[in-house]
Each structure stands twice: as C-alpha cells, then as structure tokens.
Amino acid sequence: MKTIKFAEDFPKLDNDVFSTIRGKNYRIKQLTWHLIKSPTKEFKAMLINRVVVRLGELPDSVLLKDTNTSTLAEAMDVLRKFYPGLEEIHKVTLLWFARPGAEVGESGIGPFVIGTAGL
Numbered sequence: 073m074k075t076i077k078f079a080e081d082f083p084k085l086d087n088d089v090f091s092t093i094r095g096k097n098y099r100i101k102q103l104t105w106h107l108i109k110s111p112t113k114e115f116k117a118m119l120i121n122r123v124v125v126r127l128g129e130l131p132d133s134v135l136l137k138d139t140n141t142s143t144l145a146e147a148m149d150v151l152r153k154f155y156p157g158l159e160e161i162h163k164v165t166l167l168w169f170a171r172p173g174a175e176v177g178e179s180g181i182g183p184f185v186i187g188t189a190g191l
Contacts, residue, residue, distance in 0.1 A: 074100060076169075078110040079154070082140050085113055088174035089120075091138050095155060096124055096163035108169065117169035127151075128160030 076092065084090040085108065100106070100119060108117050127135075132144060139150040152158050 073105055073107055073116075075107045075109050076100075076167075078108070081110045081112050084137060084140065085110055089168065089170045090117075091134060092167050092169070093127075093130075093135075093138055093151060094165045094167060096165055098165040098167070100167065106169070115171065117171050119167060120170045121166075121168040123166050124163050125166060126160065127158065127162055127164050130164075130166065134166070 078085065078092070100122060102119050102122050105116050105118050108115050135144065135147045136142060139147040141147045141150055148158070148160075155162075155164075158164075
C-alpha cells in the first residue's frame, strides 16, 4: 500500500471524496487502497480516478478546492511551493480518492459506494 503524503492538514482531507494535484509523472494504481497521511491525520482511501491534464485545463472550482484558496493566483502560489516553476501549460496528475463507504457517483443501477474489501 502506497502512502500519499500531504504537507498540511488541508480541509479537503475531511471529505469522503477529495482530489490532489501531483507532478505529471506521478505513478499510482487506480482502484487500490492507499494510506493518506498528513501532519495530524492518517487513514485509508481508494484511488478512484487518475488523469494527466494541463494545469490550465482543470476547472477553476477543482483547482481552488484542491488548494483551499479563493483565487487562481493563490492556488498557483500554493502549487508552486511544491512544484517551483509550475505554469498553466504544464501537465499535472489529478488524483481522486474516496474513503470507505463514500458515495462516488451514479451507475446504471444506482449509486456506487466504496466498500472496505482489501483494507
């Protein structure tokens, strides 16, 4: 099980489903459990989606929520702490995680709920 580290206790880590933006070459397997670790929190979550995209193509709402900021300039400042020189044209990896029991979307037969198998 891979450990995904967060330098701060971002509010998003309290959500059942949350994202994190990482460098473009961030390798990680989807639909597997990972240990999420911040300065004061530690829990398991499943990686439910991984996509490589240009930073400038991310919806503003995702970027602002992910970085816990209210402007794009602030969001870029937060990201540049971890990735100096990062620009909107650069590719990043957007990871979406879900805690056990999280409802993550609709399927043809109803909501998809993350189970606890493999924990």
